[in-house]
Amino acid sequence: MNASGVPMWEKSPPDGDQPAGSVETSRLDNPPRASWQNPFCNHRPDMQPPPLADFPGATAHSGEQRPASGTENSSRSISPPSRSNVASLERNSGDLPASSSSCQKSAVSAGSINWSRLIARLQQAQQIVVVTHVRPDCDALGSSLALANFLERMGKQVCLVGPFDMPPSFRFLDPEGRFRRLGRDVQPEQLEQADLVIIVDTSAWAQLGDAAEWIRSTKVPKIVLDHHRSSEDLGAEEFKDPTAEATGRLVYELACRLGISVDPMSAVQLFAAVATDTGWFRFGSTRADTYRLAAALTDAGAAPDQLYQQLYENDSLGRLRLTGRVLCRAEAALGGRLIYSWIERSDFEATGALPSDTEDLVNFLMGVAGAEVALMFIELATGGLKVSFRSKAHWDCSQLAGLFGGGGHRQAAGAFLTDPLPIVRQKVLEAVQAAMQ
Numbered sequence: 001m002n003a004s005g006v007p008m009w010e011k012s013p014p015d016g017d018q019p020a021g022s023v024e025t026s027r028l029d030n031p032p033r034a035s036w037q038n039p040f041c042n043h044r045p046d047m048q049p050p051p052l053a054d055f056p057g058a059t060a061h062s063g064e065q066r067p068a069s070g071t072e073n074s075s076r077s078i079s080p081p082s083r084s085n086v087a088s089l090e091r092n093s094g095d096l097p098a099s100s101s102s103c104q105k106s107a108v109s110a111g112s113i114n115w116s117r118l119i120a121r122l123q124q125a126q127q128i129v130v131v132t133h134v135r136p137d138c139d140a141l142g143s144s145l146a147l148a149n150f151l152e153r154m155g156k157q158v159c160l161v162g163p164f165d166m167p168p169s170f171r172f173l174d175p176e177g178r179f180r181r182l183g184r185d186v187q188p189e190q191l192e193q194a195d196l197v198i199i200v201d202t203s204a205w206a207q208l209g210d211a212a213e214w215i216r217s218t219k220v221p222k223i224v225l226d227h228h229r230s231s232e233d234l235g236a237e238e239f240k241d242p243t244a245e246a247t248g249r250l251v252y253e254l255a256c257r258l259g260i261s262v263d264p265m266s267a268v269q270l271f272a273a274v275a276t277d278t279g280w281f282r283f284g285s286t287r288a289d290t291y292r293l294a295a296a297l298t299d300a301g302a303a304p305d306q307l308y309q310q311l312y313e314n315d316s317l318g319r320l321r322l323t324g325r326v327l328c329r330a331e332a333a334l335g336g337r338l339i340y341s342w343i344e345r346s347d348f349e350a351t352g353a354l355p356s357d358t359e360d361l362v363n364f365l366m367g368v369a370g371a372e373v374a375l376m377f378i379e380l381a382t383g384g385l386k387v388s389f390r391s392k393a394h395w396d397c398s399q400l401a402g403l404f405g406g407g408g409h410r411q412a413a414g415a416f417l418t419d420p421l422p423i424v425r426q427k428v429l430e431a432v433q434a435a436m437q
């Protein structure tokens with residue numbers, strides 16, 4: 001129950017943002033209200049959403065189309081479908097709907113997900129737990145939040161569980177404060193009432209933090225929605241597409257296949273997901289489709305300029321000083337093909353930086369000419385070390401991180417180790433240099 005005694009799933013459906021002509025509009029935007037009265041997942045009572053116009057990164061208009069001149073109505077500007085099999089279309093069958101407001105077929109790419117199976121799993125469920133990974137990034141948060149919104153518009157009750165405290169810099173993505181921490185905001189036994197768990201943007205036990213124990217022991221069926229190459233058996237049915245540049249793409253494509261229009265807030269969340277997982281459209285995972293997806297999300301209400309400012313021009317002085325330390329410490333090996341640096345626990349107090357301020361610092365190291373692999377060793381406040389791997393040549397970071405029980409993508413991966421910094425640094429440097437000889 002929240003402060004007004006209203007269960008979380010009784011909150012108003014999203015404002016109508018559907019254009020006329022969307023067949024499923026009334027059903028999707030007016031989900032049947034649950035008659036069931038037990039609390040499934042409590043809504044945090046002390047957070048009020050700001051008005052939409054105040055959301056950084058969202059354009060103020062409430063419809064799908066940007067009113068700006070020169071921008072065509074998105075429902076009329078759909079390019080011919082790039083897939084050959086979109087001719088026979090059936091709503092909710094996993095195929096793309098014939099027309100779907102903010103869904104742009106040209107932005108959707110053929111992947112490896114069995115969409116009709118995924119949609120069937122979602123349709124069978126009524127109460128759904130959505131959980132994502134520790135040290136959440138914009139893809140984890142944006143994908144989970146947009147997915148929760150779309151599920152609610154299908155008439156589902158959703159509980160968002162995060163094994164983390166929301167980093168302050170990402171709170172704008174979750175203005176309603178929807179993420180619950182298991183054991184504090186919501187109890188495991190409350191979640192046992194769910195009939196589906198969706199694990200978003202990870203396939204690794206270590207990434208599930210303090211939610212792992214419940215996920216290991218629960219009787220609730222589980223599915224994974226993810227794009228990471230490496231994967232562990234989470235006891236879940238996997239819906240994975242390693243060719244997707246972000247889980248955000250998969251959530252967008254799901255909405256398209258469900259005939260759900262993307263509202264402006266979801267567009268912001270998904271744009272943030274895709275833009276950050278591609279290093280703002282720089283990484284090798286970026287392809288022509290990525291820009292089409294970004295365009296579709298921009299049409300749906302995301303404002304890239306505001307989002308960029310919010311994400312990359314919003315640093316604290318502490319982060320700036322921490323960056324300075326990291327850059328000063330940088331060392332080269334293998335004649336400059338390998339660059340590395342590190343963060344010590346004492347750096348946080350000395351600079352005033354927060355643990356979340358270490359995000360992406362490893363990418364600076366890749367700016368050195370001739371660098372093929374970059375490593376960052378980060379002493380965690382909670383004990384242990386995180387090692388971040390980046391590459392821009394043919395080296396596979398997920399394989400390098402895999403040597404130490406970690407994983408991720410070809411160009412970006414990570415691992416957690418428990419030995420002291422000097423030992424981990426030597427061990428990892430030796431192994432990576434041996435692999436790069």
Ligand SMILES: [Mn+2]
Binds near residue numbers: 247
């Ligand atoms: Mn991701």
